[in-house]
Amino acid sequence: MSAVRSKICGITCIDDALAAVAAGADAIGFVFYAKSPRAVSAQQARAIIAALPPFVTTVGLFVNAGACELNETLDAVPLDLLQFHGDETPEQCEGYHRPYIKALRVKAGDDIAGACKAYAGASGILLDAYVEGVPGGTGQAFDWSLIPQGLSKPIILAGGLTPGNVADAIAQVRPYAVDVSGGVEKSKGIKDHDRIRAFMRAVRATN
Numbered sequence: 001m002s003a004v005r006s007k008i009c010g011i012t013c014i015d016d017a018l019a020a021v022a023a024g025a026d027a028i029g030f031v032f033y034a035k036s037p038r039a040v041s042a043q044q045a046r047a048i049i050a051a052l053p054p055f056v057t058t059v060g061l062f063v064n065a066g067a068c069e070l071n072e073t074l075d076a077v078p079l080d081l082l083q084f085h086g087d088e089t090p091e092q093c094e095g096y097h098r099p100y101i102k103a104l105r106v107k108a109g110d111d112i113a114g115a116c117k118a119y120a121g122a123s124g125i126l127l128d129a130y131v132e133g134v135p136g137g138t139g140q141a142f143d144w145s146l147i148p149q150g151l152s153k154p155i156i157l158a159g160g161l162t163p164g165n166v167a168d169a170i171a172q173v174r175p176y177a178v179d180v181s182g183g184v185e186k187s188k189g190i191k192d193h194d195r196i197r198a199f200m201r202a203v204r205a206t207n
């Protein structure tokens with residue numbers, strides 16, 4: 001199995017971005033969703049990205065954003081990958097002609113294999129917990145046994161991951177990558193650098 005990649009999401013300041021990169025994160029995520037406590041403006045994200053060393057993937061997270069709003073962000077911020085975390089259709093996700101991942105909020109009975117086929121143009125499928133009325137970033141884990149083996153897309157496992165459970169999650173799911181936000185925070189939107197390092201150590205130990 002190749003090394004599991006990692007993304008630290010909900011980055012709101014340069015210090016936290018550099019701590020994530022120094023700890024070995026492959027990607028950092030910016031939340032462009034005004035209702036999130038981790039929301040950043042295009043200007044903030046741009047300033048953070050300008051401070052990054054090379055070879056760090058920058059991900060922009062959107063929840064049912066309108067095309068105008070999304071295109072304005074794309075014009076202003078050098079994002080490598082889009083993360084669609086709402087009810088976006090495959091056609092909407094593909095309309096920006098950028099690499100993207102699609103988030104699914106998993107609950108019992110969902111057809112994850114079917115979704116992987118429906119979002120054929122996605123670079124990967126991110127699996128997060130389903131919590132009624134909240135699009136994501138809830139800090140809740142879900143039942144990993146709901147994830148079938150042999151899916152047709154790289155799987156990014158998210159939802160309630162922490163330094164304490166990420167090794168078990170990787171052992172059980174064998175995802176392409178893991179994604180964490182709340183599990184490495186000291187308060188909403190502010191990362192705990194010790195927890196970031198502990199999370200990354202736990203991921204590395206599985207590789």
Ligand SMILES: O=C(O)c1ccccc1N[C@@H]1O[C@H](COP(=O)(O)O)[C@@H](O)[C@H]1O
Binds near residue numbers: 037061139158179
């Ligand atoms: O972080 C948010 O506030 C957020 C808001 C709306 C949609 C998704 C959001 N975050 C993403 O949710 C998953 C799981 O986060 P957590 O580790 O359980 O806190 C992750 O992909 C975040 O990027």
